[in-house]
Amino acid sequence: MGRSLHIIVLALAVVAYGLLKAAPGAFRQDPEDAAVQQLQLELDAEVERGAVGRLATALSFATLANSSAPNHIGNPAPFQQLHDFLERSFPLVYERLKHERVSEYSILFTWQGSNPELRPVLAMSHMDVVPAPEGPGYNWTHPPFSGTVADGYIWGRGALDVKVTVLQQLEAVAALLRQGYAPQRTILLAFGHDEEVGGGSGAGAMAALLASRGVELELVLDEGGIVLMDGVSGPNFKLVERPVALIGTAEKGIEDWEIRVAGVGGHSSMPPTDGSSVAARISRVLAAMDAYPTPTKLGAPVTDWLQALAPAVKLAPLRMLLQNANNWIVNPVLGQLLGQAGKEINPFVRTTCGVVQIEAGGIAHNVLPRSGSIKVNCRLLPGHDSSFVQEYLEMVTRKEAAHVTLHKLPLGSVPASHVAASSGPHWQLIKQAILETLQPPGGLQVAPYLVSGMTDSRHYSSLAGGRVYRFCPHRYTRADIGRVHGVDERIAAEDFLRGIGYYRRILQLASADESSTEAGPEGAAATA
Structure with missing residues (x-):
């Protein structure tokens, strides 16, 4: 950041300080929110021994969507092999949940809740992956469809994006079934087969099927944000040093x-x-x-993101600027500053x-x-x-x-999508599940953010009134980001198992009625 920008930051900080003095209570942390942040439960150890091996096998099927092929599938064999494998691996899920094949290769599970008056919650993922070129220039440590388990990692295309969450969700539901859990709110699992080429034949068809049945969704949970263990940074700046969990509340x-x-x-x-x-x-x-x-534009959900990060920013002038991201004086200039902060930040304001x-x-x-x-x-x-x-x-x-x-x-x-709320009951239950199951020893900042890519969730948004939250329960370093759609895609076995714990918890919280989700830390600990 150049000298002139430093001067602008300091000038804006003076303005922000004046605003804070005028409204001393404006940025106090919600006491209830603080209590949730202090709650950190141990990962439930009841994860079936073969979970890592099941993910490895699932990654060995080259489930490649093809935009120019009928039904977006050029080679159906790997998709059928994956379907057969999932049915063999999760017999309790297939026995106890209604399962439907949609457009032949997508699958919709329905776990009927005890209270039909409650709108269902939808957790989703996709089974297709992008191609994995091999040969000169592509130095894979392990072949991309080998499903290798080595050095504490599970290697293969789909280990990050996002066949992994198909397995995590099925593992979580199987574990809940084994413990005798009965949801009050119906849980839907929707796994598409063509997200990487638009999702029209998979998620689009499943959303149309639900709409034809008059289904209204309470909440949609999809891929998107992650836990950034390095904090929020770029090549030339460090905004937040502590780990940050990013929940996508909108996408471009x-x-x-x-x-x-x-x-x-x-x-x-x-x-x-x-x-x-x-x-x-x-x-x-x-x-x-x-x-x-x-031109830059600084609006929701990016302003929500900045204000959520503010408590973790060490530099006081910058912290005050972020807290005042919505102020009519600070907002446009802060947007211009962020537009000059590098390619990692620029897409959030342009x-x-x-x-x-x-x-x-x-x-x-x-x-x-x-x-x-x-x-x-x-x-x-x-x-x-x-x-x-x-x-x-x-x-x-x-x-x-x-x-x-x-x-x-x-x-x-x-x-661009609707911007989901970054406060209120839906936000809080996702935040609670993250803090209970994914929080590292040094603490974790949870923040909304804008997803710059696109997900299958857009097909379901109208069924949920825009209540869509995009998050994958995985810890990333900056080096891991380059593995998505890149070479040597992998996930740590420990991280994979931790994510199963997250899905168990979020499905519990989301499938309870409102009185159950307000139980607080004591109630949460009792049901985890």
Whole structure:
């Protein structure tokens, strides 16, 4: 951070301090919340001995979705092998819960609750994984579909994203069934087969099935946030040093646009000298996009995230700024500061437009192209829509307007999600389950955040009134993040088992009626 930014931070901190003096009680911690944070239960040891081996076997099936294949499945054999394996491995779950195959390869479980007046809770995951290239440049320690258990880890594609949570949820339900647990609220488990290519045939079909039955959901639990053991940091900054559990309360939207560029063709031996070639015009558009990113916007859930992190920030001026993230003076300048904090933080305060493909349109080595294109993938903040993106693209192409046309591509366009509450009963029960089962000895900060990618939960959001929370019960270091969709995907066996404990607890809390979930630490300890 440069000297001028330091001056701005200090100036804003003075403003923030004045605001705090004017409202001395504004940022006191909720006493009930403090009590929950102090509660930390031991992981229940009743985890079936073969759980690690079952995950390893599940990872050995190369369940690859294919966007161009019917039902999004090019090779059905690994999916059928996985289904057969799950049914053999969890006989009690298949015996006691209603199970339905949807679109042939997705599966919907229903654990009927004792009180039909309570809306069901839906826990979800997906069985498909992304491809795992091998060969030169891909140095896998263990083959990606070997399901190897070595050095305290379970290795394989899907160990992090997110076949692992299919197994964790089934292990948790099996354990609850063995102990005789009976939910009051119906529990649904929905495992899709094509999330990595949009989820339309899997989660989309299951959501449509539930909607046709008139099902209204109380809560949806999906993948998204994780426990960052290194805290919140980037290459050049350290915002929070203690571990942070991030619960995704919203996710960005997605749109694809094409910028078509016309230019002067002709023989390559006589290229134009006035900048009228396709290549010159494309280069100017790219330079403008790089020089003029979209304006920053600091809103929910990012403001919620900053305020939740504030108590763990050591630098007092910065802590006061984060506490005042919603203040009309602090907010816009803080947004600009965060937009300069690096690629890890920038997506939280900007609708991003990334260039993913450039076509120069050449037809031969000695012919100048007459047309070309730039394809842009945009990830939209909550509150931004197609008109925002179009206005931005018109701005960066203004100097080439006579030679440029903009086209919104129809495939894959999804608006930003609803922002779920980061307070209240649903938030608190997820936070309670995290603190009881995942909290390391030094403590854990729990915060909402904005998921920059997309999940299958968007298919169910309307059934739950937007009450969607995205969290995976796994501890990550910065090095682990690169393993997602990368080489050497793996999860520590200890972390996998700890996550089973989390799902046991969250399903208990979420499937109880309101009077049971308000039992407090004593009640929680008695049922864990």
